[in-house]
Amino acid sequence: MKKTFLFLALSLLSVTANATGADVLALNSPDGRFKMQFNVNQQGRPFYSLQFDGKTVVDDSFLGLELKKEVEGKQETFDNSKYTILAPIDHKPNFFSGFEIKNSLKSSKDETWQPVWGEETDIRNHYNELQVELYQKMNDRTLLMIFRLFDYGLAFRYFFPDQKNLTYFIIKEEKTEFAMTGDHTAWWIPGDFDTQEYAYTKSKLSDIRQLLPGAIKPNSSQTPAGPTCVQTALMMKTDDGIYVNLHEAACIDYPTMHLNYIEEQNKFVSLLTPDAMGDKGYIQTPFATPWRTIIVGKSGTDILASRMTLNLNEPCKIEDTSWIKPVKYIGVWWDMITGRSHWSYTNDFSSVKIGQTDYTKAKPSGKHAANTENVKRYIDFAAKHGFDAVLVEGWNQGWEDWFGHEKDFVFDFVSPYPDFDVKAVHEYAASKGVKMIMHHETSASTRNYERHLDKAYQFMVDNGYNAVKSGYVGNIVPHGEHHYSQWINNHYLYCITKAADYHIMVNAHEAVRPTGLCRTYPNMIGNESACGTEYEAFGGNPVDHTTILPFTRLIGGPMDYTPGIFETDISKMSPDNDSKVRTTLVRQLALYVTMYSPLQMAADIPENYERFMDAFQFIKDVPLDWQKSVYLEAEPGDYVTIARKDKNSENWFVGSTVDENGHTTNLSFDFLDDNAKYEATFYEDAADAHWQTNPQAYKIYKKTITKKTKMNIKSAPGGGFAISIVKV
Ligand code: NOJ
Ligand code: CA
Numbered sequence: 001m002k003k004t005f006l007f008l009a010l011s012l013l014s015v016t017a018n019a020t021g022a023d024v025l026a027l028n029s030p031d032g033r034f035k036m037q038f039n040v041n042q043q044g045r046p047f048y049s050l051q052f053d054g055k056t057v058v059d060d061s062f063l064g065l066e067l068k069k070e071v072e073g074k075q076e077t078f079d080n081s082k083y084t085i086l087a088p089i090d091h092k093p094n095f096f097s098g099f100e101i102k103n104s105l106k107s108s109k110d111e112t113w114q115p116v117w118g119e120e121t122d123i124r125n126h127y128n129e130l131q132v133e134l135y136q137k138m139n140d141r142t143l144l145m146i147f148r149l150f151d152y153g154l155a156f157r158y159f160f161p162d163q164k165n166l167t168y169f170i171i172k173e174e175k176t177e178f179a180m181t182g183d184h185t186a187w188w189i190p191g192d193f194d195t196q197e198y199a200y201t202k203s204k205l206s207d208i209r210q211l212l213p214g215a216i217k218p219n220s221s222q223t224p225a226g227p228t229c230v231q232t233a234l235m236m237k238t239d240d241g242i243y244v245n246l247h248e249a250a251c252i253d254y255p256t257m258h259l260n261y262i263e264e265q266n267k268f269v270s271l272l273t274p275d276a277m278g279d280k281g282y283i284q285t286p287f288a289t290p291w292r293t294i295i296v297g298k299s300g301t302d303i304l305a306s307r308m309t310l311n312l313n314e315p316c317k318i319e320d321t322s323w324i325k326p327v328k329y330i331g332v333w334w335d336m337i338t339g340r341s342h343w344s345y346t347n348d349f350s351s352v353k354i355g356q357t358d359y360t361k362a363k364p365s366g367k368h369a370a371n372t373e374n375v376k377r378y379i380d381f382a383a384k385h386g387f388d389a390v391l392v393e394g395w396n397q398g399w400e401d402w403f404g405h406e407k408d409f410v411f412d413f414v415s416p417y418p419d420f421d422v423k424a425v426h427e428y429a430a431s432k433g434v435k436m437i438m439h440h441e442t443s444a445s446t447r448n449y450e451r452h453l454d455k456a457y458q459f460m461v462d463n464g465y466n467a468v469k470s471g472y473v474g475n476i477v478p479h480g481e482h483h484y485s486q487w488i489n490n491h492y493l494y495c496i497t498k499a500a501d502y503h504i505m506v507n508a509h510e511a512v513r514p515t516g517l518c519r520t521y522p523n524m525i526g527n528e529s530a531c532g533t534e535y536e537a538f539g540g541n542p543v544d545h546t547t548i549l550p551f552t553r554l555i556g557g558p559m560d561y562t563p564g565i566f567e568t569d570i571s572k573m574s575p576d577n578d579s580k581v582r583t584t585l586v587r588q589l590a591l592y593v594t595m596y597s598p599l600q601m602a603a604d605i606p607e608n609y610e611r612f613m614d615a616f617q618f619i620k621d622v623p624l625d626w627q628k629s630v631y632l633e634a635e636p637g638d639y640v641t642i643a644r645k646d647k648n649s650e651n652w653f654v655g656s657t658v659d660e661n662g663h664t665t666n667l668s669f670d671f672l673d674d675n676a677k678y679e680a681t682f683y684e685d686a687a688d689a690h691w692q693t694n695p696q697a698y699k700i701y702k703k704t705i706t707k708k709t710k711m712n713i714k715s716a717p718g719g720g721f722a723i724s725i726v727k728v
Helices: 002-015 205-215 300-305 372-385 422-430 447-461 486-501 533-538 545-551 585-594 606-610 614-622
Strands: 025-028 036-039 046-052 055-062 065-067 074-078 079-086 099-113 124-135 139-148 152-160 167-172 175-177 185-188 203-205 234-236 243-248 257-262 267-272 282-284 291-297 327-332 389-392 436-439 465-471 505-509 524-529 600-601 625-635 639-646 653-658 662-670 676-683 700-705 710-715 719-725
Touching: 025 099, 025 124, 025 139, 036 099, 036 124, 036 152, 046 152, 046 185, 055 291, 065 662, 099 282, 099 585, 167 267, 175 545, 185 205, 203 205, 205 257, 243 300, 282 436, 282 505, 291 300, 300 545, 300 625, 300 639, 327 372, 327 436, 372 389, 372 422, 422 436, 436 447, 447 465, 447 486, 524 676, 545 585, 545 639, 545 653, 585 614, 585 639, 585 653, 585 676, 585 719, 600 662, 606 614, 614 676, 614 700, 653 662, 676 710, 710 719
Parallel strands: 327 389, 327 600, 389 436, 436 465, 465 505, 505 524
Antiparallel strands: 025 036, 036 046, 046 055, 055 175, 065 167, 074 079, 099 124, 124 139, 139 152, 152 291, 167 282, 175 267, 185 203, 185 234, 234 243, 243 291, 257 267, 625 639, 639 653, 653 719, 662 710, 676 700, 676 719
């Protein structure tokens, strides 16, 4: 496939060749507002820059890679015979200088495609492309740079053609630069090869070095990537109000990229996640790297409206997608996260021996939530209120002692605890028209999971489960690998493609942050890869967290954020847990609109919803799939307000989440149809609401509105609002 692409590209190059020597190559975006330039300097180092509305947003920045020099051949003795282990070709590590521009080719694309699910029915993919063939004479090697300039920014990738002097090689480091033009404000989390579960820090670029060590969790067993390294998607704002976002798209068969900030030169340089050997990627040509993306706009809403990440991914590879559907679910989950009940069956740990426990002989703790009776209660609640599915965690054997095992495998994904009757639950759920979501905690033992995968997926199919929440808690087994290295990234994708064979949808937690692969594999309906609602039960997310996530984590794809917590005082769930969910009740409703995802959980327990049925109505009504999305106002760290039109009706839904200062939204309904009337239900914070002191104070009222209606809506500190709008 890739071979064909290369052949095509090169043959076109030779026909329309525009050999420019050292002349600068320039490209404009379709609307002309962006301009990029590319050249090689006197040492043959390729570099690019990007301008927006006449201003430089990325200054001259070098491109290239350093390859790993292979080890010398050495002699070994087996059976009295001598063998020479041959060294592969010396790869001449320099793949970043000594280049000349051999050829270049410009092309354009303007197409509209339809995602299986998404923020809008039709997505426009409109860009101008520049391909540059670079020749490195000293090593007789070729590198292709591919740039795409959209009306919302620039993307580029490296392409390594199949060639005589480059077949197999190992990357030592990618040396992609992003030179900044000022001391921007940035919203960042520390570079870490194993987790994105951090609170965001807002700081000037020049303060990253000083603040970063403090941003690393003091007890973290994770691996900080360096004292000035941050993760993507990185959101920035310049002093003159330009919004710049750096991320990547289509990360396949490649390690995840972090960004190392070089303060002296005010630039970011790529830093790839190493594998257990410290290597950064085993490559066989022809090969295309992930895209490096620079989304730029004059407002926060421009960034949220960009479709760059999806557009850079390949079209859907699953032929029959009729089985892939958005999922609204409840689950046996919050109970355990808050400490009210347990995943494990027994606390008589002396009766437990990994892989060999006879649970029929173990003494039940009485706190095991995933028991048949309790799960049936959840199924009843789901059926009554129109939820698609119920997630059950802690259904399978092994939870007594599962964390951090590197020698013994813990879970086999097919053995239920004695009080969880898989067959009875299946029949009960089917009789009520409710689907079940399976839970596979892999304990980060990726090889063990791969080994059990076919059986585990078949077990799901046999028992009526069409979606799985998987998890990768703890250090990756095999030892030394990281959560975002090349082959672990391949593992996640392997699970998704295999799941597709079984018509299973996947929601992986602790897996790599998304890069838009859900376009190609839309059975990937969710991911965690950031601090989700569970952190509200572990002390609390910062109040402004949900105003930042759309600019960072969600740039790569949907998140299983698990909103919908109505009882924010966790001690009411579990007396020893004094965490407070840092939100008003109404803001929890808004998140179903502001945190776009085809997979949405109502995470609180049924008893808490029963206390607030009038507010719960919004969660029941809100759709998960959209015709259109309108980004009304958005400022990272302050507020995000979005209106979305249901994919299957004429109804609209609006959500707004705001920070600890509260906010007044000047709302104009001009996104509605001309000459139409709508009945709108408003869910607002009461005048005295406050996330900390009065979170459950809200008002619900109805009002007839039209396109011409204008209103001011006040959100409480840590609050927001939600509106459902029905055409009459
Ligand atoms: C962490 C996940 O984020 C959480 O949702 C899950 O319940 C636990 N791991 C157990 O797998
Ligand atoms: Ca703020």
